[in-house]
Amino acid sequence: MVREARNNAGQDIKGISTLLGLSTDYYEEIEAGLVPPDNLLRKLCSLYGWNYKQIQQKIKTQSTHIFGTRQPPLTASEIQARLPKVEIPDIPEASAGVSLHEQIKQARVEADQNVEGMSLLLQINPEYYQQIESGDAVPDPAMLKKISTLYGWNYHEILNREKSEQLANCSRPLPFSNLLTLLLTT
Incomplete structure (x- = not known):
């Protein structure tokens, strides 16, 4: 039914899956008979102009007939296959002994950015950013x-x-008010 509606609309799998914000693999599973979650079912009904209540009832009667009262649980490999692939970026730790201004400058250079670009991202003027990098501010x-x-x-x-x-x-010892301000600014 989903495949027919997509074909009648003259769309390919990539186009519809993009409209729905899904991976093409997941959308293909839906076309193959996977019952989508309720929020996605509502999107499909809206997209294809279907009556949500009728479709929901049709799914319930088919699911009860095929699976009993509930869908079979997914295997671990199926769940893992559906999860988006997330790469964790390698964020280097702040090296000990490097002053803050040196650390900021190193990070900018490693990011291959110029002072103007960084000051624009931080919404400050370039002179102030240069003062921070030099340790003057x-x-x-x-x-x-x-x-x-x-x-x-x-x-x-x-x-x-x-x-x-x-x-x-x-x-020299800090006045108590300066020490308190220093300790409380977090």
Whole structure:
């Protein structure tokens, strides 16, 4: 029935699966008789101009006749075949001993980006970005969060590392209010 409707509409499998946001393999399984989940069934009915309630009733009567009262469970290999393939990117850890501004510059160079491109992505002017890379300016926590997100770093690890370095580098004791502000900005 689904295949007939697709052919009558003059569409190929790739076109319909794209419209529905499905992989072509999954759509082919539906054409072969797989009962789609309810939200997808509604999309199919809307796409082909079918009455949802009638189609739902037809599926229930066929499913009861063929499978009993429920669909057979999928095997592990079938479930795994339906899952989208996700590649986990290799995100290098922040190397110890590298200052924040050096780490930011290294990341930009490794990303093969220029200063103007990075400042545009961060929505700041290029001079300010250059000051951050040179170490003349320290990014505020909001900017550090943007930079961390952009490079895929753990913001809290970077923030805590910077706080620890600032506390370790203090040659004189900080006033209590500055220390409290430093510790509470997260």
